[in-house]
Amino acid sequence: MAYPVHSSGNGExxxxxxxxxxxxxLDHLISAVRMxxxxxxxxxxxxxxxxxALLDYVQNTADDLRVLRAVGIESEMELPFATLHQLCVPLLDRLRNLPAPQRTALETVFGIRAGSAPDGFLIGLAVLSLLSDASEVRPLLCVVDDAQWMDRASAQALGFVARRLLAESVALVFGARERAQDLLGLPDLEVTGLGDAAADTLLNSVTHARLDRQIRDRIVAETEGNPLALLELPRGLTVTQMAGGFGLLHTDTLPGRIEQSFLSRIEDLPEQTRLLLLIAAAEPVGDPVxxxxxxxRLGVTPASALAGGTDGLxxxxxxxxxxxxxxxxxxxxSATEEDRWAAHLALAEVTDPRVDPDRRAWHLACAAAGPDESVAAExxxxxxxxxxxGGLAAAAAFLQRSVALTxxxxxRADRAVSAADATLQAGDLDAARKFADIADRDxxxxFQRARAHLVRSRIAFAADLDSEAPSMLLTVARRLEPFDRDLARETYLIAWGxxxxxxxADSLKAISRAMRALPAATGTPRALDLVIEGCALLVTDGRAAAVPVLRRAVTxxxxxxxxxxxxWGWVVDGVSSAVWDxxxxxxxxxxxxxxxxxxxALTDLPLCLASLGMAATWIGDFAASAATVAEADTIAAATGVPGAPHVKLxxxxxxxxxxxxxxxxxxxIEQAxxxxxxxxxxxxxxxxxxxxNGLGxxxxxxxxxxxxxxxxxxxxxxxxxxELIEAAARVGDEKIARDALERLADAAEPCDTDWARGILARSxxxxxxxxxxxxxxxxxxxxxxxTRLRPELARAHLLYGEWLRRERQRxxxxxxxxxxxxxxxSIGMEAFAERARHELLATGETVRKRTNEASPSDELTPQEKQIALLVRDGFSNPEVGTRLFLSPRTVEWHLRKIFTKLxxxxxxxxxxxxxxxxxxPSAAAPPGPRPNGDSAR
Known part of the structure; x- marks a missing residue:
């Protein structure tokens, strides 16, 4: 929909x-992209x-940019990546320029190749790289109209891209009725009704009757200056109705009035034309063939349907x-239910099951008047x-509809369990509970009931770390044992975790006892079997009994x-820690x-980064540890899910x-x-x-x-x-210190590693x-x-030096x-360094107080430092971009600023x-050779 432009007076x-x-x-937006x-x-x-109209304006203004345009379609909201596919189809020839994992991700979601589900944020990164690559040739304008009807997978991917754009010569402009969840936080422009003068001008352009000023003012006020309302509402009204102001007496909401205007025009069309419009409305792609x-299929021909036109609709x-x-x-x-069924069935019949089986299945589902096993199976x-x-939301929608048609x-119980599981993964816990209940009922x-209860237990744990979840999972694991041994054992381990x-404590003991009672693994034990046995022994029999098994599990x-x-890898993060390795x-x-x-699997990456960041703190590589924190924060910002602050602490x-x-x-402490x-x-x-302890x-x-x-x-x-032993010893509470030392010895002696023995000897x-x-x-x-545990070694030197000073061995x-x-x-442990300096002064040595003096690197922002560390370790710009969800051009832009600051x-x-x-070595750098190169690129 467009409406007239005003002129500068010289024809422009x-x-x-x-x-x-x-x-x-919008002009400023396009100018920035050109720059x-x-x-x-x-x-x-x-x-x-x-x-x-504004989207059309920005597209027409950007005549020197390459323009990609897509439209969200209400009936296509359940088809994953439908809108994204519309937008990116013209760029598919550039997929070959992407890194292999990103290229594979997009080829998978667009159906070009078969493969397992890529993570949604890998898809977002791939789209970012694709748009960035295309903009190298020519600045790019991407327009998405009716964004409120984008499928969720496309909305998440494009929302991700929009938040990561910086220096790519790309504009991404959405038109939406409301600011959708996945687009929240982006710059926005709220479009309201026209002012009185502009509304008068527009109304005059479509009315032929002379309107009384009060009537005109009333029409403008009631339409709130909405241009489409001003253009559409006068249609079908007589001159008398307009002039008298009686045409707007009904009390519908404004969108309802506009829609009613369209309905009136639709009702005046011949039956064949209305049926053609219905088929077009039910077909989401807009493919005229x-x-x-x-x-x-329904006996509608171009001659019969278009003889009198479509009234511009x-x-x-x-x-x-x-x-x-x-x-x-x-x-x-406005169509009857029977006509809608007929339209969808006709569309299903002409949709190629080999090319687009999912859209065909959805049309069949919409055409089903009642339960239909063949459609449910499709x-x-x-x-x-x-x-x-990667379309978890779409998978959940397909399964939910499948349940209804079974x-x-x-x-139906089996499909409801699958629907509940997919819906849980998609993040809709309320709907997941509904289908878990259906599965349990049916x-x-x-075995079916146990699987339903497993999903319920996982929902309870995911919802708010429900304290009842461990016992629920334990019960489910026991019920699953006779039917699926591996699923039962995995459930036991998840319950333990x-x-x-x-x-x-109570649940941990009960679950550990249950795991000890499991039948011994036959043949060579798998990692799962060893972890289950070792974790159970750790609780039931103590570390001495668990260590031999846990060592095998570590291997x-x-x-x-x-x-x-x-x-289930998140559960076993501490196995190596339990044996002090x-x-x-x-x-x-x-x-x-x-x-x-x-x-x-970028949603799992923050947990793994937290473990790696903690490992980096043990060896005193604070820069690498901080880099993992920054990367995890980047992911948290992208996903909207805050991570645990353990490494920061x-x-x-x-x-x-x-x-x-x-x-x-x-x-x-307050929040947790x-x-x-x-x-x-x-x-x-x-x-x-x-x-x-560091501060004394x-x-x-x-x-x-x-x-x-x-x-x-x-x-x-x-x-x-x-820490307790050192503090209690300094305070003089020997009982607390010795009790803690006894517990430490029980935990460290069976492991017999340099870490364990060193800490125990120091204590x-x-x-x-x-x-x-x-x-x-x-x-x-x-x-x-x-070992490489530099902070612990430094603390051993400190404690020994303090003891020697008190023993007068200065x-x-x-x-x-x-x-x-x-x-x-050198590590950056400022409080402990100051404690050591005071002890040195007490020995009579003159020590100038030193800190980590300010360096040029202190001027870097956290993201710049993160990029600089990765580049220092040999990562290329595309590799840095992959880790930090940035395009290579944005990395290059940051790198130029880093070079200037340093x-x-x-x-x-x-x-x-x-x-x-x-x-x-940096914990962030993977093994293997790294490329060299001097340019910012």
Whole structure:
């Protein structure tokens, strides 16, 4: 829909009637894109207010840009990536320029190749790269009208792209009735009705009667200046009705009035023409060949349908298009149910099942007057294809409709379980509960009921970490045992992980006992079998009994199949920690990150990054750890799901910046405590204990450490014990210290690793005197020096130096204190460094207070530092973009700013500007050779 433009007086069109400011904004948007910048804009407002006219304006203004246009269609909302396909079809020849995982993702979702479901954010990244690549040739304008009717998969992908645009010469402009959920936060332009003067002008252009000023004012007021209403409402009214003002006496809402205007025009058309309009309304693509073939099935010919025209409501060109989306909805809703069934059936019959089986299945479903097993089966197959293309919401919709059309009760129960599971994955928990209830109601076997209850339990856990979820999962696991051994064992392990995450001691014990009672694995135990046995033994029989099995599990986890990493790998993150194997911990965590990246499972990536970030803190590579935090934050911003602050807590505590750390610790304790998340509280208390020990505030460190050592959590509760021992020893509470030392010995001695033995020796030395203490401190330093745990080694030197000073061995004390001080400074542990400096001063040595002096890198923003670290480690611009969800051109843009801030001119110089931690490779860098190159590109 368009309406007249106003003129500058010299014949030059300067914009739409009454839309000077809106057109100026759009002009500025196009100018920015011409200058090499990117823009995104959501143009929103009521139906008929002129959004499409503004989109037409910006498209016509951008005559030197390449324009891609797509339209959301209401009846196509359940077909995954339908709108995205419309938009990207002209660019498919450029898929070959994308990195292989991104190319494969788009080829899969567009049906070019078969494959497993790519993650939605990998698809978004692929679209970003595709648009960026296309804009290298010519600036790009992407227009999506009726965005409120985009399918969810397309909306998520395009919303992701719009948030990541920066320096690609791409504009992405949406027209929508409302700001859709997936487009929230984007720049927006609200379009309201025309002002009185412009509305008068437009109304005069379509009325032939002289209107009384009061009547004119009333019409403008009642239409609220809506251009489509002003153009459409006078249609069909007599001169008398218009002049007298009686044509607007009905009380419908404005969209209802506009639609009623269209309905009146539709009713005046011949039957054959109305049927043609109905077929076109039910056909979402606008393919004239398909429309006419379906029309022929119903006996509608061009001659009979178009003899008198369509009153401007429908036009045939390369595509079949309606005058306005309200025409489509008016046509469809005004038709009888029987006519709608007939139209969809005709469309199904002319849709090629080999080319577009899913759209055919959807038409068949819309044509079904009642339950129909053949159609339900088709929908079930379509759900599988949709899920393979990454369209979880579409898969859920297909399965939900399949359930409604299923006759056989038992089969309906199976399909309802699948629908509940897909709906849960799609994020609609309320609908998932509904279909889980249907599955439970219709179940005809114990196995069906157990599967229904499994979905219910997972929903309960996903909804709000429900404290009842572990016991629910345990019950389901027991019920599944007779029917599906592997599913039962996976459920047991997930139940164990849920109880550990909730720090639920009773559930953890009950689940562990149940896992111990499982039949022994036949043949060579798999990783799943070893993890189940080891985790169960850890709780029921103690660490000494569990360690041999857990060590075998660590070996098996190194080659864990990707399917298992993605399905239950989150539960076993602490297996290597349980046996104090720091090398295996870094290896397993690094591999998990690479697996989820390769698989494109970016929703799982924050959990894996958290594990890798924690591993980086243990070795003192704070830059790499901070990079994982930044990457996880990037993903959280893209997905809208906040991550756990565990790595941030650990980093802030080790750095020792009290104000920053205390604020984060307090906020986490408050939020996690209110949500009943004991794990979050425990990690925060552990961080507080580390912070206060570094600051020498032992009276505060001791209760914090105590709070984190008595939760039913097998890892954090042990990691906090050395903090409790050190604080209690300094406070002079020997009983608390010795009780904690006994627990630490039980956890560390069976493992017999340098990490375990080093920490245990250091802790024992704190409670020893004379020669035994000296031997223990030396043993601790010797053991920890064999590891890469630099913070723990530095702390061993500090404690030994403090002990030597008190023993009046000042010269040797200075050596160890100086070593500790230099190590703490190089790592960035400011509070511990200051503690070491004070001890050095007490030995009589003059020590100039040093901090991490400001460097040029401090001027970098967090994202710039993240990019700089990755480039320093040899990543190319496309590789950096893949990790950070940026296009290569945006990475290049950031890199130029980084070079300016660091006063360097090449990528090689980043190695000197941002040196790695001593003997500590970046945790962010994968193994293998890295390309060299000096340009910002």
């Amino acid at each position: 069109n300067v914009g739409l009637l009454g839309r000077r400011s809106e057109c100026a904004l 090499g910048e990117s823009r995104a804009l959501v143009v929103h407002g009521a139906p008929g207010v002129g959004k499409s 398909v429309v006419w073939r379906a029309a022929d 429908l036009s045939f060109d390369v595509r079949v298009t309606f005058r306005h989306p309200l025409v489509r909805s008016a046509v469809y809703r 929908l079930e197959r379509s759900a599988g294809r949709a899920q393979a293309r 006759v056989d009760i038992s089969r 179940a005809r076997s114990e 849920a109880s550990a995450l909730l720090a639920d 098996a986890l190194a080659d864990l199949p990707a399917r298992d990493v993605l399905k 720091d090398q295996a911990m870094r290896m397993i965590d690094s591999r998990a990150v690479e697996v989820v990246r390769t698989a494109g 650990r980093l802030s505590a080790l750095r020792g910046r009290s104000a920053e750390a205390e604020a984060l610790i307090a906020a986490t 405590g209110a949500g009943g998340r004991s794990m979050g509280v425990a990690v925060a208390q552990w961080a507080a204990a580390v912070l206060y 505030r032992y009276q505060q460190a001791m209760p914090a450490a105590q709070a984190s050592t008595w939760i039913a959590q097998p890892w954090v509760s042990i990691w906090a014990l050395p 024992r030395a704190l409670l020893s005197c004379g020669a035994p203490a000296d031997r223990l401190y030396r043993a601790a330093i010797e053991r920890l020096a064999r 010269i040797e004390a200075r050596d160890h204190l100086r070593t500790a001080y230099e190590m703490f400074l 006063s360097i001119t090449s990528r090689r110089q980043l190695r000197d500007a941002l040196p790695r931690a001593t003997s500590t």
